[in-house]
Each structure stands twice: as structure tokens, then as C-alpha cells.
Amino acid sequence: xxxxxxxxxxxxxxxxxxxxxxxxxxxxxxxxxxxxxxxxxxxxxxxxxxxxxxxxxxxxxxxxxxxxxxxxxxxxxxxxxxxxxxxxxxxxxxxxxxxxxxxxxxxxxxxxxxxxxxxxxxxxxxxxxxxxxxxxxxxxxxxxxxxxxxxxxxxxxxxxxxxxxxxxxxxxxxxxxxxxxxxxxxxxxxxxxxxxxxxxxxxxxxxxxxxxxxxxxxxxxxxxxxxxxxxxxxxxxxxxxxxxxxxxxxxxxxxxxxxxxxxxxxxxxxxxxxxxxx
Numbered sequence: 001x002x003x004x005x006x007x008x009x010x011x012x013x014x015x016x017x018x019x020x021x022x023x024x025x026x027x028x029x030x031x032x033x034x035x036x037x038x039x040x041x042x043x044x045x046x047x048x049x050x051x052x053x054x055x056x057x058x059x060x061x062x063x064x065x066x067x068x069x070x071x072x073x074x075x076x077x078x079x080x081x082x083x084x085x086x087x088x089x090x091x092x093x094x095x096x097x098x099x100x101x102x103x104x105x106x107x108x109x110x111x112x113x114x115x116x117x118x119x120x121x122x123x124x125x126x127x128x129x130x131x132x133x134x135x136x137x138x139x140x141x142x143x144x145x146x147x148x149x150x151x152x153x154x155x156x157x158x159x160x161x162x163x164x165x166x167x168x169x170x171x172x173x174x175x176x177x178x179x180x181x182x183x184x185x186x187x188x189x190x191x192x193x194x195x196x197x198x199x200x201x202x203x204x205x206x207x208x209x210x211x212x213x214x215x216x217x218x219x220x221x222x223x224x225x226x227x228x229x230x231x232x233x234x235x236x237x238x239x240x241x242x243x244x245x246x247x248x249x250x251x252x253x254x255x256x257x258x259x260x261x262x263x264x265x266x267x268x269x270x271x272x273x274x275x276x277x278x
Contacts, residue, residue, distance in 0.1 A: 037087035044083035052221030059229030073142035130166020158245035187263030
């Protein structure tokens with residue numbers, strides 16, 4: 001009963017707030033009166049509070065630009081988690097652009113849609129990403145190319161790291177693209193550490209239906225996620241994208257393992273918890 005009431009109240013709030021946010025964001029993108037990612041960041045924070053997800057941060061986002069944040073991927077909620085932490089745009093699968101509501105929200109956050117299964121297309125899209133990076137933007141890339149179960153990190157695909165090479169090629173005076181490894185780990189449910197089996201509660205894997213998964217998270221609530229920002233890795237004209245992908249993957253895997261072994265303590269209220277010194 002409580003779960004159903006929670007879902008009903010949440011849906012009412014989303015229906016009331018989201019259309020207004022969409023109209024305001026459209027106005028921002030047309031008029032450029034504010035940073036294009038300010039409203040999406042506020043919306044992601046709003047969504048996290050409705051979901052009851054508390055975000056714990058260790059380390060800090062890099063200040064240097066251009067910035068490519070490279071993270072592991074557990075669920076659609078990862079977008080809200082990272083989107084609440086900075087003015088970022090996302091690299092998303094091309095089919096997401098056709099999703100009802102979510103596709104619209106992704107376009108309004110200026111996501112770059114890519115076809116990761118087609119090597120030639122990925123190379124062309126890496127050039128588009130390079131142009132965005134070359135303009136000094138911060139982009140988020142989920143480098144596994146799919147979601148995992150929250151217990152491990154899958155192999156990183158190196159093709160889209162070519163975006164850093166493309167950025168350097170497109171900007172004559174640009175010397176470095178900052179690649180920042182970021183791990184995402186769902187660690188507690190109602191204050192209790194999740195075990196290997198319970199971490200799948202947060203995961204949205206493969207062909208799982210989205211609506212039932214959203215409903216399950218809404219009815220349950222009270223989940224903690226830990227985000228660890230690693231030290232940025234400089235990508236220069238002499239860098240090898242496969243080697244950088246390997247180093248980034250190793251750092252994300254190491255930090256995720258730390259989060260799962262030593263989850264941070266439960267906090268009283270949902271939302272963003274201030275960063276802890278590394």
C-alpha cells in the first residue's frame with residue numbers, strides 16, 4: 001500500500017514539473033540566456049529525491065576542459081546521478097532518441113546519439129564528439145556500451161575514445177583532452193549494505209522493461225549510490241586510445257571495488273552528499 005501511494009505521488013509530481021521544465025529548457029536553448037545544462041541538472045536532482053536515491057561523492061570533477069568523463073554503467077538512473085553533479089551532456093545510444101519522454105529529455109540535454117555497433121558510424125560520430133569536446137564541453141561516456149549488474153565492470157570499448165583524438169585534430173591550439181575515470185556503485189538499500197544478489201535491484205540490464213523497473217525503484221526507495229572521481233588522465237596527440245581505454249577501465253574497476261567493499265554510511269535524507277577528500 002505504501003509503495004503504491006509513493007508511486008502515485010511521485011508520478012503526480014513528475015507530471016506537474018516535467019512539462020514546465022521542458023518548456024523552460026526549450027527557451028534556454030533558443031535564447032541562450034543561461035547555461036544549457038543548468039535546468040537538466042536541477043531536474044536530475046529533483047528526480048533523485050523522488051526516487052529516494054542518496055548520492056555520495058568521493059573526489060571531485062576535473063576543472064580542466066575539454067573533459068570526457070568515462071564511467072561504468074549500471075542503470076538508467078546513472079544519468080540522473082551524474083547529471084545532478086555537473087553541467088554535463090551524455091553520449092547515448094541512437095535508439096534512445098526515439099524513446100517517449102526520455103528521448104525528448106535526452107535531446108534537450110544536448111546528448112550525442114551514437115551507433116556503437118557499427119564501427120564506421122562510430123568513427124564518424126567520434127568526430128562529432130570531437131567537435132563538441134573541442135568547443136570546451138564536458139561529455140559523459142558510458143564506455144562499456146551496455147549496462148552491467150552492478151557487481152562488476154565490463155570491458156571498455158575504445159572506439160569512442162577516438163573523440164579525444166578528433167578534438168585535438170579539430171583544434172590547432174588544443175594540446176590536451178582530460179579523460180576522467182568515474183565509478184558508480186549502488187551500495188545500500190534502506191541503510192543496509194547490498195550483497196551481490198541485492199545489487200541487481202538497481203541494475204537495468206539488457207532487454208528489461210523500463211516501466212516496471214522504474215516502478216520497483218519508486219516503490220522501494222531508500223538507496224545509496226557512491227560516485228568516485230579518479231584523477232584525470234591527459235590525452236595528448238601522442239596518446240594511444242586503446243591504452244587510455246585500458247588505463248581508464250582499470251581505474252574505474254579499482255574504485256568500484258573499493259565502494260562495494262567499504263560502502264559509505266547511511267545518510268538521513270535523499271539527495272547529494274558533500275564530497276569527501278580523496
